[in-house]
Amino acid sequence: MKKKTTVPLIVFLVGICLLSLFTYNTNVQIQKDRRTIAKLNAVTYGQRIENDIENGIEITDTLKQVLINGNGQIINFSKIAENLMSYSIQSVQLAPNGVVTDIYPEDGNEAGKIDLLKDSKRGEISNYAKDHDITIIQGPIKLKQGGSGLVVRNPIYLEDENGQEYFWGFTIVVLRVPEIFEDSTNALSKFKYYYRLSREASVLDKKYVEVDANCDKMIRPATYNLTVGKEKWKLEIMPRAGWSNSKTLYFIFFGGLSLVLLLTEIIRVLFLLDERRVELKELAHKDGLTKLYNRYGFDELAEKMIKKDPEAYYVAALLDVDDFKLINDMYGHAYGDKALISLAENMQNFFPSSALLGRNGGDEFCILLSNRTDEEAKEALIQFTKTPKTFTYKDQIHLFYISLGYAQYPMDASNRSQLMRCADAALYEVKLHGKNGCMAYQEGFQSGIRKQLGFVLNDVSENLPGAFMIYRADKEDDEIFYANKEFLDMSGYENLDELFKNTNKSFRNLIREDQQKAVEENIWNQIESGSKNDYIHYQLRKQDGTYIPVLDQGRIVESVRFGKVFYVLFMDWQAMQSHYSEKFNAKDV
CATH class of the missing domain: 3.30.450.20 (PAS domain)
Incomplete structure (x- = not known):
């Protein structure tokens, strides 16, 4: 594959790899930063939720204090309960000996007056709370008034006149969900977080149940574990947009891709320009018809070859097509060009690759053979001259012939230009002797003799x-x-x-x-x-x-x-x- 293709391709592939690596690292850093912020928010709002629920539970402790001060009696319960109520409290209840007797507000809550210790749904956990003197929470449960709630039951133990503790019953508060902690959950929603608040089902069941959430599924959420009473809770949050910043990543990737493509195209164009420069340089040195070196290119390279090794032997030859004007006149210039192309191909096939081949112009061609004397080159030059050359006209093969003169450096000439003049003189000596011949330069030949040959057809x-x-x-x-x-x-x-x-x-x-x-x-x-x-x-x-x-x-x-x-x-x-x-x-x- 050409260099102009492979290098831009390598640059593109390396650019894509580096861009992908940079995008990946950026994504990792974005996720890391977002997770760090999410953890901080989980801690902050988890602690607030913990405090909100604890504040609700404290209502049961307040009732306990009233009971202690009243020797097991609460006078004017409704008034006290009313003062404890807020929009996040569904009801306040008393359950002496485990039987709910007082509920505030009473309207709509009459069905709640049950024996908690004997109830099929509440008995086991209520008895556990009584026996272990721990506050328990049940829920969330559906409220008849609408919405959900958490039921907090605080077992109360008092002392009799003998200083002996006895089980008085339960003080109870029903907390509305999510109102009890909505300041925190609203803040999380405002900051574009998904959240899920869960708790252990009970002290007897460690399986977590969902208390509140604003999404169906969480992906690798940041978690804060909180403790409410004796129970384990957890708050899970994650950004709504996910842990990655898609817009930023798209901008980085496609912006980087544009730069990679631009760089690739610039490199490709530079190679094309370099290739074009080489082509233009070659065109300046090559003949457009035969693809051999033109006179400028031939002279320049011949000069370099001789100067590089001036002690070596060189043979220069000049040749042209006999009666080329007749070929052009009889068959047209297009077929004259075909004859020249055919001659150039014959030269390339006959002479070694080290030979310098050129077209001086018109039907005149030139050859420079290195490391050869005229005697060593003579046989090959004669053979090439005498071999008929051909071109095709109307599916018929037509023959044409050439004349060739040659000279040797340094025997006949001391420099390139003089060498070519000697070969030129030898060529036109051939013309004077009947054409289609090959002759070496001899002292006394004059290149100006060509003036005597002006009588072409x-x-x-x-x-x-x-x-x-x-x-x-x-x-x-x-x-x-x-x-x-x-x-x-x-x-x-x-x-x-x-x-x-x-x-x-x-x-x-x-x-x-x-x-x-x-x-x-x-x-x-x-x-x-x-x-x-x-x-x-x-x-x-x-x-x-x-x-x-x-x-x-x-x-x-x-x-x-x-x-x-x-x-x-x-x-x-x-x-x-x-x-x-x-x-x-x-x-x-």
């Missing part, structure tokens, strides 16, 4: 004194390869593409229809009779559909690449007649 044909055309000499499948500008002007065409399109690249389509058969028979009769030059007079069809009388002089030539081809010069018949008529008339005068 286009230069020659464009400057011929007449219209010129090349086409395949085939009775069944003639094909126009090339026409010069003068022919295009004479026939009214803008360019070769327009000529090819209008004639379907067929020479016979330039001849007036009624003359085509006779003209072609005449041409081939002359050829078959052994004539090297044939002269034909006919009507040439112009681009606009009109005709012009022409005289063409053709020569059939055997081409290595294309077989038999016609080289043809065209003359305007009327212009020629007019010219020679005026000339002869002038002589007669």
